[in-house]
Amino acid sequence: MWGGRFAEGPAAVMREINASLPFDKRMWRQDLAGSRAHLAMLAAQGIVDAEAADRIAGGLATIAADYARDGVPDDLSLEDIHMLTESRLADAIGPDAGRLHTARSRNDQVATDFRLWVRDAIDEVDAALTALQAALLDRADEHAASVMPGFTHLQSAQPVTLGHHLMAYHEMLRRDRSRFADARRRLNECPLGSAALAGTGFPIDRDATATALGFDRPTANSLDAVSDRDFALDYLQAATQAALHLSRLAEEFVLWASQPFGFVNLSDQWSTGSSIMPQKRNPDAAELVRGHAGRITGCLVALTVTMKGLPLAYSKDMQDDKPPVFEAHDLLGLCLAAMTGMVESATFRTDRMRQVAEAGFSTATDLADWLVREAGVPFREAHHITGRAVRAAEEAGVALDSLPLQTLAAIDARIDARVYDVLSVDASVASRTSHGGTAPANVRAAVTRAREEMR
Numbered sequence: 001m002w003g004g005r006f007a008e009g010p011a012a013v014m015r016e017i018n019a020s021l022p023f024d025k026r027m028w029r030q031d032l033a034g035s036r037a038h039l040a041m042l043a044a045q046g047i048v049d050a051e052a053a054d055r056i057a058g059g060l061a062t063i064a065a066d067y068a069r070d071g072v073p074d075d076l077s078l079e080d081i082h083m084l085t086e087s088r089l090a091d092a093i094g095p096d097a098g099r100l101h102t103a104r105s106r107n108d109q110v111a112t113d114f115r116l117w118v119r120d121a122i123d124e125v126d127a128a129l130t131a132l133q134a135a136l137l138d139r140a141d142e143h144a145a146s147v148m149p150g151f152t153h154l155q156s157a158q159p160v161t162l163g164h165h166l167m168a169y170h171e172m173l174r175r176d177r178s179r180f181a182d183a184r185r186r187l188n189e190c191p192l193g194s195a196a197l198a199g200t201g202f203p204i205d206r207d208a209t210a211t212a213l214g215f216d217r218p219t220a221n222s223l224d225a226v227s228d229r230d231f232a233l234d235y236l237q238a239a240t241q242a243a244l245h246l247s248r249l250a251e252e253f254v255l256w257a258s259q260p261f262g263f264v265n266l267s268d269q270w271s272t273g274s275s276i277m278p279q280k281r282n283p284d285a286a287e288l289v290r291g292h293a294g295r296i297t298g299c300l301v302a303l304t305v306t307m308k309g310l311p312l313a314y315s316k317d318m319q320d321d322k323p324p325v326f327e328a329h330d331l332l333g334l335c336l337a338a339m340t341g342m343v344e345s346a347t348f349r350t351d352r353m354r355q356v357a358e359a360g361f362s363t364a365t366d367l368a369d370w371l372v373r374e375a376g377v378p379f380r381e382a383h384h385i386t387g388r389a390v391r392a393a394e395e396a397g398v399a400l401d402s403l404p405l406q407t408l409a410a411i412d413a414r415i416d417a418r419v420y421d422v423l424s425v426d427a428s429v430a431s432r433t434s435h436g437g438t439a440p441a442n443v444r445a446a447v448t449r450a451r452e453e454m455r
Contacts, residue, residue: 015076015077016076018079018316019076019079019080020079020080020081020319020322021072021074021075021076021078021079021080021081021084022074022076023322023323023326024080024081024110024113024322025072025074025081025084026072026117026326027081027113027114027116027117027322028064028067028072028081028085029064030112030113030114030116030117030120031081031082031085031109031113032060032063032064032067032085033116033213034109034112034113034116034192034213035060035085035100036057036060036212037192037208037209037212037213038100038103038104038192038209039053039056039057039060039100040053040208040209040212041204041205041208041209041212042099042100042102042103042204044205044208045202045203045204045205047102047103047202047203047204048099048100048102052096052099055093055096056089056093056096056097056099056100058093059089059092059093059097060085060089062092063085063088063089063092066088072084075087080106080110081113082106082109082110082113083106086098086100086101102202103193103195103200103202103204104192104193104195104200105194105195105196105197105226107194107195107196107197107226107313107314108191108192108193108194108195108196108222108225108226109192111191111194111225111226111228112190112191112192112213114229114231114232114321114322114325115187115188115189115190115191115215115231116213118183118187118231118232118235118325119184119187119188119214121235121325121329122180122181122183122184122235123184124329124333125180125239125242125329125332125333125336126177126180126181128332128333128336128337128340129173129176129177129180129242129336130177130454131336131340132173132336132339132340132343133170133173133174133177133450133454134454135340135343135344136166136167136169136170136173136343137167137170137447137450137451138344139162139163139166139343139344139346139348140162140163140164140166140167140170140443140446140447141163141443141444141447142163143161143162143163143166143348143350144161144163144164144440144443144444144447145161145163145429145440145443146161146162146163146348146350146353146354147159147160147161147162147350147353147354147357147425147426147429148160148161148162148165148263148350148353148354148356148357149353149356149357149360149362150165150362150438155360156356156357156359156360156361156362157362158362158363158365158366158428159357159362159363159425159428159429159438160429160432160438161429161438161439161440161443162348162350162353163440163443163444163447164437164438164442164443166343167443167446167447167450169245169248169249170450172245172248173242173245174450175241176238176241176242176245179237179238179241179242180235180238180242182234182238183231183234183235183237183238186230186231186234187230187231187234187235188214188215188216189210189215189216189217189218189219189220189225190206190209190210190213190215190217190218190219191218191219191225191226191228192206192209192210192213192218193206193209193218194219194222194223194225194226195222196226196313196314197222197223197226197227197312197313197314198222198223199222206218223312223313224312226313226314227310227312227313227314227318229303229307229318229321232303232321232322232325233300233303233304233307235325235328235329236296236299236300236303236324236325236328237300239296239299239300239328239329239332240293240296240297240299240300240328242332242336243292243293243296243297243328243331243332243335244293244297246289246293246335246336246339247289247290247293249289249339250286250287250289250290250339251286251290253266253283253286253342253346254283254286254287254290257281257283257286261352261356262349262352263348263349263352263353263356264346264347264348264349265346265347265349266281266283266285266286266342266345266346267342267345267346267347269341269345270283270285270286270338270341270342270345271283271284271285272284285338285341285342286338286342288335288338289335289338289339292331292332292334292335293335295327295328295331296328296331296332298324299324299325299327299328300324300328302320302324303320303321303324303325306318306320306321307321354425357425358399358425359399361390361393361394361399361400362425362428363400363401363422363423363424363425363427363428364386364387364389364390364400365386366422366423366427366428366431367382367385367386367389367400367419367422367423368382368383368385368386369382369422370418370419370422371385371386371412371414371415374418374419375414375415377412377414385411385412385415388411389403389408389411392407392411400423401420401423401424405417405420
């Protein structure tokens with residue numbers, strides 16, 4: 001390709017470090033789509049005659065069929081998917097292949113291909129996030145009234161329902177989907193026609209190519225268009241946030257599946273055994289989801305550092321933009337599929353959850369609230385009274401709702417028999433009817449509302 005300027009070929013190591021074909025070949029569909037749109041525009045503008053355009057279109061169709069059937073071959077001498085396709089087109093139709101590159105550069109070509117690929121990736125992730133949301137909604141509906149301990153500092157705090165707990169992750173995924181949607185909206189501008197950096201003197205129609213490729217509009221500035229990788233960083237930032245949410249849910253499953261908790265049994269499909277300990281059921285799928293979050297975060301850091309301080313317009317550093325995005329996308333897809341499978345197939349041990357909720361004095365706040373509501377006690381004073389009641393229950397080795405009334409009345413004479421209406425875990429969760437609260441009726445309403453929003 002450089003024969004007019006260079007007298008010698010590249011060194012072997014230069015050829016290897018310079019080539020991006022081993023990873024950018026996965027964009028071959030996007031590359032051919034961009035070439036077809038560019039060709040149609042060149043023909044419509046009279047820049048390439050109809051006869052040559054037909055030959056080029058036929059050659060591109062043949063190449064697409066070859067790639068689909070045989071895969072994209074590695075040829076490091078051709079550097080990237082763009083030059084490989086151009087070379088194969090020349091082999092197929094002869095000199096007319098060179099007309100396709102009129103009024104474009106690999107700089108705007110790769111920027112267009114990469115945006116198309118990331119746009120497709122966002123659509124894939126959105127579908128996977130939706131599937132996990134649906135699984136969470138089904139299980140939350142099933143367990144809208146299943147009592148479990150709610151934790152702060154991993155200490156038993158207040159009783160909640162399992163459905164409410166699972167709906168918290170649904171909300172996280174809802175925000176994740178919104179971040180990907182925002183990223184998609186921002187990236188949906190077409191760089192094609194920006195050429196190397198300054199635009200072109202040919203009478204091209206950038207609106208036509210943008211429309212043909214499903215973009216909302218052409219990019220406004222040619223320098224920015226070929227050097228911008230914000231869309232890739234946006235994708236990685238959204239992917240990192242989603243991975244962190246998946247990691248939190250995975251951590252819950254790891255804890256809950258342990259014998260001290262015993263809240264969940266993961267199915268055999270999502271567990272592994274030990275090579276030496278026959279009794280083991282390891283939550284490896286959840287642990288790998290947790291681990292992959294670190295790798296996805298690393299991909300974001302890698303591209304962030306690569307883009308730091310690059311002058312306009314294109315620099316070869318930017319060839320390293322795609323591997324972290326491709327890696328993060330593959331890992332996130334695996335994590336979403338695995339997490340969806342675990343949620344769908346998990347057996348929640350609600351009896352054990354209830355047992356732990358009842359054992360941790362988790363209705364203490366309900367006693368304090370009762371004192372405020374029914375006896376007019378200032379909350380801070382009610383807090384101290386309740387603390388004394390908890391100490392008494394702890395010393396007696398019983399739950400709060402098992403303390404005799406005379407014991408409670410001895411702590412504070414304003415406590416009467418009505419207090420037992422709020423001291424059970426069922427009464428506690430049923431009372432949390434404030435917007436966003438854990439009451440079973442709230443959970444069922446939230447599930448219904450979420451399903452309607454997702455239709």
